[in-house]
Amino acid sequence: MTAMEFIEGPVWYAASAIFVLGIAWRIAAIFMIGRARDLSVSRRSPIVGAAKAVLLHSVPHGGNLGRTVYHFVTGYLFHIGLFALLLFAAPHVAFINAGIVALPWPAMPHWAFIIAAEAAFAGLILLYVRRLTDPVTRQLSDVDDHVGVWLTFVAMLTGCLALQEAHAGLRMLHMLSVEALMIYFPFSRLTHAFTFLLARVNTGAALGRRGFTP
Amino acid sequence: MTSAASAIADAPARSINVQAAVDKFNALTNAHIASYLDACVHCGQCAQACHFHEVTRDPRRVPAMKLAPITKVYRRHKAPFAGLRRTLGLAPELSRKDLEEWEELIFDSCTMCGRCTVVCPMAIDIASVVALSRQAFVAAGLGPPDLLQAADNARDRGSPLGVTREVLKDRVEWLADEHETEIRLDKPKADVLLLISSIELMKYPRSVVAMAKLLNHAGVDWTLSSRGYESTNFGFLAGKPDVARTLIARITEAAEALGARTVIVPECGHAFGVLRWSGANILGRPLPYEVRHITEFLAQHKRDGRLRFKPIDTSMTYHDPCQISRRGGATADARYLLDGVASDFREMTPTGNYNWCCGGGGGVQALGRAAEVRHEVFRIKMRQVSETGAAMMVSACSNCRLTMDESKAALGWDGELESLVELLAVHLDDTASSAPRPAR
Amino acid sequence: MVLLAPYAMAQSPPPFPAESYSGPNTAQGGQSSPEMWRDIRRGKSGTVVFPRPEGGVLIQSAGETWRLRHDTTVAYGGGLLLAVLGVAGSYLLVRGRIPIKGGRTGRVIPRFSLVQRIVHWFAAVLFVLLAVTGLLLLFGRYLLPPIIGQHAFALAASASIEAHNLFGPLFIPAVVALCVTFVRGNGYRGVDFTWLLKGGGFFGGHASSLKYNFGEKSWFWWSVVMGLVLSASGMALLLPSVIGDRSVVQLANLAHAIAALLFIAFAIGHIYLGTIGMEGALEGMTRGTVDENWAKEHHDLWWAEHKTSATADIRRAEVAAAERGDRAVWEAQR
Ligand code: SF4
Ligand code: SF4
Numbered sequence: 001m002t003a004m005e006f007i008e009g010p011v012w013y014a015a016s017a018i019f020v021l022g023i024a025w026r027i028a029a030i031f032m033i034g035r036a037r038d039l040s041v042s043r044r045s046p047i048v049g050a051a052k053a054v055l056l057h058s059v060p061h062g063g064n065l066g067r068t069v070y071h072f073v074t075g076y077l078f079h080i081g082l083f084a085l086l087l088f089a090a091p092h093v094a095f096i097n098a099g100i101v102a103l104p105w106p107a108m109p110h111w112a113f114i115i116a117a118e119a120a121f122a123g124l125i126l127l128y129v130r131r132l133t134d135p136v137t138r139q140l141s142d143v144d145d146h147v148g149v150w151l152t153f154v155a156m157l158t159g160c161l162a163l164q165e166a167h168a169g170l171r172m173l174h175m176l177s178v179e180a181l182m183i184y185f186p187f188s189r190l191t192h193a194f195t196f197l198l199a200r201v202n203t204g205a206a207l208g209r210r211g212f213t214p
Numbered sequence: 215m216t217s218a219a220s221a222i223a224d225a226p227a228r229s230i231n232v233q234a235a236v237d238k239f240n241a242l243t244n245a246h247i248a249s250y251l252d253a254c255v256h257c258g259q260c261a262q263a264c265h266f267h268e269v270t271r272d273p274r275r276v277p278a279m280k281l282a283p284i285t286k287v288y289r290r291h292k293a294p295f296a297g298l299r300r301t302l303g304l305a306p307e308l309s310r311k312d313l314e315e316w317e318e319l320i321f322d323s324c325t326m327c328g329r330c331t332v333v334c335p336m337a338i339d340i341a342s343v344v345a346l347s348r349q350a351f352v353a354a355g356l357g358p359p360d361l362l363q364a365a366d367n368a369r370d371r372g373s374p375l376g377v378t379r380e381v382l383k384d385r386v387e388w389l390a391d392e393h394e395t396e397i398r399l400d401k402p403k404a405d406v407l408l409l410i411s412s413i414e415l416m417k418y419p420r421s422v423v424a425m426a427k428l429l430n431h432a433g434v435d436w437t438l439s440s441r442g443y444e445s446t447n448f449g450f451l452a453g454k455p456d457v458a459r460t461l462i463a464r465i466t467e468a469a470e471a472l473g474a475r476t477v478i479v480p481e482c483g484h485a486f487g488v489l490r491w492s493g494a495n496i497l498g499r500p501l502p503y504e505v506r507h508i509t510e511f512l513a514q515h516k517r518d519g520r521l522r523f524k525p526i527d528t529s530m531t532y533h534d535p536c537q538i539s540r541r542g543g544a545t546a547d548a549r550y551l552l553d554g555v556a557s558d559f560r561e562m563t564p565t566g567n568y569n570w571c572c573g574g575g576g577g578v579q580a581l582g583r584a585a586e587v588r589h590e591v592f593r594i595k596m597r598q599v600s601e602t603g604a605a606m607m608v609s610a611c612s613n614c615r616l617t618m619d620e621s622k623a624a625l626g627w628d629g630e631l632e633s634l635v636e637l638l639a640v641h642l643d644d645t646a647s648s649a650p651r652p653a654r
Numbered sequence: 655m656v657l658l659a660p661y662a663m664a665q666s667p668p669p670f671p672a673e674s675y676s677g678p679n680t681a682q683g684g685q686s687s688p689e690m691w692r693d694i695r696r697g698k699s700g701t702v703v704f705p706r707p708e709g710g711v712l713i714q715s716a717g718e719t720w721r722l723r724h725d726t727t728v729a730y731g732g733g734l735l736l737a738v739l740g741v742a743g744s745y746l747l748v749r750g751r752i753p754i755k756g757g758r759t760g761r762v763i764p765r766f767s768l769v770q771r772i773v774h775w776f777a778a779v780l781f782v783l784l785a786v787t788g789l790l791l792l793f794g795r796y797l798l799p800p801i802i803g804q805h806a807f808a809l810a811a812s813a814s815i816e817a818h819n820l821f822g823p824l825f826i827p828a829v830v831a832l833c834v835t836f837v838r839g840n841g842y843r844g845v846d847f848t849w850l851l852k853g854g855g856f857f858g859g860h861a862s863s864l865k866y867n868f869g870e871k872s873w874f875w876w877s878v879v880m881g882l883v884l885s886a887s888g889m890a891l892l893l894p895s896v897i898g899d900r901s902v903v904q905l906a907n908l909a910h911a912i913a914a915l916l917f918i919a920f921a922i923g924h925i926y927l928g929t930i931g932m933e934g935a936l937e938g939m940t941r942g943t944v945d946e947n948w949a950k951e952h953h954d955l956w957w958a959e960h961k962t963s964a965t966a967d968i969r970r971a972e973v974a975a976a977e978r979g980d981r982a983v984w985e986a987q988r
Contacts, residue, residue: 025294025295026252026294026295028294029293029294030245030248030249030252030294031245032245033243033244033245033248033292034244034245035244035245035246036244036495038495039494039495039497039498039499039500040490040491040492040493040494040495040501041494041500041501041504043543044543053337056337057334057335057336057337058335060333061332062332062333062564062567062568063563063564063568064262064263064332064333064568067259067262067263067333068259068262068333071257071259071335075257075335114819114820117820118820118823118824121820121821121824122776122824125776125779125780126772126776129771129772129775129776129779130768130772131256132775132940133768133771133772133775133940133941133942133976134258134768134976135273135969135972135973135976136258136261136267136273136276137256137257137258138273139258139273139274139276139279140256140258140276140278140279141256142256145256157817160816160817160820161812161813161814161816161817162813162816163816163820164812164815164816166812167808167809167812167813169806169809170809170812170813186295187295187298189254189255189256191252192252192253192254192255192336195249195252195253195336196253196335196336198249198252198253199249199250199252199253199336199337199338200336200337202246202249202250202337202339203331203337203338203339204337206246206339206342207328207331207339207541210490210491210541210542210543211542211543211544211545212539212540212541212543212545212567214328214331214332214337214339214540214567271970271973271974271977272969272970272973273969273972273973
């Protein structure tokens with residue numbers, strides 16, 4: 001077995017398994033802690049509240065746009081760029097089509113890739129630079145915050161380096177860094193990609209039933 | 215280190231039971247809270263919403279910092295992969311030092327106003343986590359003495375400000391005489407049980423008179439009860455769940471004895487929030503009565519045509535008590551009451567559900583050592599009011615009122631502060647009949 | 655159709671005189687001649703059926719000149735970088751790290767705002783990525799193959815070109831933002847030339863300075879000018895089809911390499927002094943505050959203006975720095 005076959009074979013499957021099972025466990029374990037039923041009489045529907053919270057907290061609201069515009073813009077730059085790359089980059093589409101499931105969408109053109117990558121990098125670097133310089137975020141940050149950013153950055157970078165698809169070595173580097181990211185993912189704060197929904201739903205339901213979804 | 219934190223460090227060593235705090239944190243971390251602790255991404259945006267950060271600019275006072283002690287315990291004990299983390303030595307146990315350093319943040323620096331939840335991309339309700347955390351700190355033997363004392367007073371003497379049954383009777387009698395208003399106390403049966411807040415009774419007694427006057431005029435079958443009269447729940451605010459339960463049980467017994475179907479909470483935000491949303495959960499069974507804030511109740515009667523008011527020309531604005539508006543869902547009622555009454559009503563920016571806190575909620579009002587920062591917070595309110603140009607600021611919470619009155623005096627602000635209920639009582643249109651309007 | 659354009663040249667009316675023809679009668683008919691070839695070799699444009707920019711040029715012979723100049727640039731540029739590294743290295747060896755002579759006071763003065771620091775580091779991250787990949791592309795083919803092998807070099811070069819093309823466009827807004835956020839205080843004053851005459855105090859003595867000294871101001875303008883040249887030439891290289899004219903692209907290529915080398919050379923000095931070369935300098939750009947003695951020793955005139963905002967409450971100073979940078983004094987005057 002060549003190194004490439006190893007990285008695209010057993011390592012890839014192991015990383016995928018850790019990623020999927022890890023996240024599933026992470027979410028299941030939270031649910032399994034359990035909770036008592038709320039006995040107070042609700043004023044409004046908690047379900048509507050939950051739905052509202054999920055949507056509302058995707059954008060600044062309550063007159064706070066001016067105060068959070070930096071995170072709003074850089075956050076969206078990064079996340080939109082990242083997801084565009086993840087789901088629509090030609091090599092990704094080919095990889096998913098070949099090995100996992102036939103995607104019902106086409107790959108994006110090269111110019112769109114460049115724009116998405118630029119947005120993602122600009123967003124990530126700007127967010128991280130702020131994390132390092134703003135006294136508030138410096139106060140909050142721990143090792144996990146840094147490791148998560150660096151792994152993501154390296155995965156994105158190696159992906160872009162491999163863009164010519166002319167060298168197996170570069171592809172291997174990208175695969176390896178992505179696998180490292182996937183293995184680290186379930187144990188880290190990166191799982192906010194999934195748990196954000198739990199938190200928003202809980203707040204939306206608990207406060208929405210009081211009459212106002214914050 | 216902030217001055218308050220260094221004061222803690224200089225104080226004589228207290229006996230701190232770290233294990234008790236750990237156990238309490240563990241017991242209180244349910245799936246709901248766990249989802250918050252798992253979701254925070256340390257983005258720091260919540261700092262932008264918190265009045266304590268706004269006025270101190272202290273990076274430690276970013277709301278997310280208040281999640282740290284419970285998160286530390288969670289990561290070691292209950293979180294997914296906690297065992298793995300423990301084995302690898304990646305999840306240290308909560309320390310005595312942590313508790314000491316965080317005491318000021320958990321008690322002095324959070325009014326549980328819920329503003330931070332609005333900006334948090336994860337919608338984390340830090341206020342509820344702070345309420346739980348206080349229980350763990352108190353279990354460990356920490357907590358500001360004045361706040362704990364207020365809770366004990368409520369348990370032992372019926373009220374945080376020493377309003378015992380006797381004091382209640384005396385004050386009510388005196389008020390009824392002085393203001394020639396019928397204030398019903400201990401009627402054997404009544405539809406409606408009215409509660410008072412001892413802040414009102416001791417510092418703003420006209421407020422009690424005003425409520426009596428309005429309820430009488432509206433033809434409500436109401437009474438005060440010496441079995442359960444105190445609406446504030448310092449047990450909840452001070453992290454003493456047993457006291458919180460006792461206080462709610464008192465009210466519930468009084469209501470049951472009266473056969474009351476409605477319990478009215480007076481102008482006090484936290485009193486309303488605790489009884490309305492946590493009362494049943496603390497008691498462990500649904501409340502056998504409905505809980506309504508006085509503004510909700512009056513708005514209902516205005517809607518039904520039982521209450522009418524004479525117009526008020528003074529320009530005014532309304533300060534939303536957090537627990538009544540943002541976290542209480544009764545934002546519209548105060549405005550409905552003023553609608554057609556206040557001829558020159560002006561909204562602040564931000565207002566309603568997004569209004570800034572007075573700085574004294576969550577028991578912070580009771581902390582002597584937090585006075586200075588409260589005054590700083592009041593500057594936000596002063597700015598908001600002056601931007602409206604209104605001559606008078608009205609509110610519906612005696613705790614907000616007391617906080618703001620103190621700050622007003624300390625800062626020499628010349629704006630006028632009023633209680634909504636008192637204002638309405640003065641402008642009650644008693645020429646109109648109190649008969650209900652026929653239903654349309 | 656476009657593909658036919660070069661062939662079309664043969665059928666179009668003769669661009670070159672036919673009289674001097676002496677060669678065999680080949681596909682060019684009677685039009686092949688030494689002069690014609692000489693002209694073509696010199697890049698003379700002919701006539702084509704489908705005119706496009708440079709469509710009539712068979713051999714763009716300026717490429718030869720470009721190659722020569724390019725090689726010269728590589729040689730001199732490499733020398734320049736080595737020289738700068740050598741100077742910084744020997745200064746460090748001979749005189750060591752420049753210390754805060756009076757020692758740290760524990761009192762700090764706000765210097766750079768959060769916005770300035772974010773812009774600086776955003777530009778810095780991109781600069782490093784671009785410099786590393788750019789240098790690899792420029793010098794790599796001479797230096798690397800013997801060390802890491804032809805194959806590994808091809809891989810590194812492929813990776814570098816992708817990264818360079820990707821991060822390049824992001825550098826343009828970064829340069830503009832740098833220019834806007836740092837321009838205040840970077841205009842030259844009389845005192846800067848005194849500073850220069852005194853050798854900046856690098857060889858002993860004291861040279862007075864405002865917020866920025868002559869060297870820092872020059873670094874600012876240097877960055878702006880080089881940044882703009884790099885931006886413009888970089889876009890031309892990224893989108894040659896938009897430019898069309900090959901000689902412009904060749905010019906852009908040379909300008910890009912020269913500006914980059916000059917930029918990197920100065921940057922080595924900047925990075926050296928900002929990190930290992932001088933005690934107490936880096937924190938101005940990380941935490942936003944500098945020690946009072948550092949300010950006194952390196953920017954005495956700035957210090958004199960701002961000493962009122964010096965404080966031992968470091969946390970508060972960092973917050974003040976984040977929000978207002980060193981504007982406290984200026985705001986107090988309003
Ligand atoms: S609830 Fe209010 S006081 Fe408490 S942290 Fe959030 S914004 Fe600050
Ligand atoms: S805004 Fe929410 S996610 Fe961000 S740091 Fe604050 S609590 Fe955490």
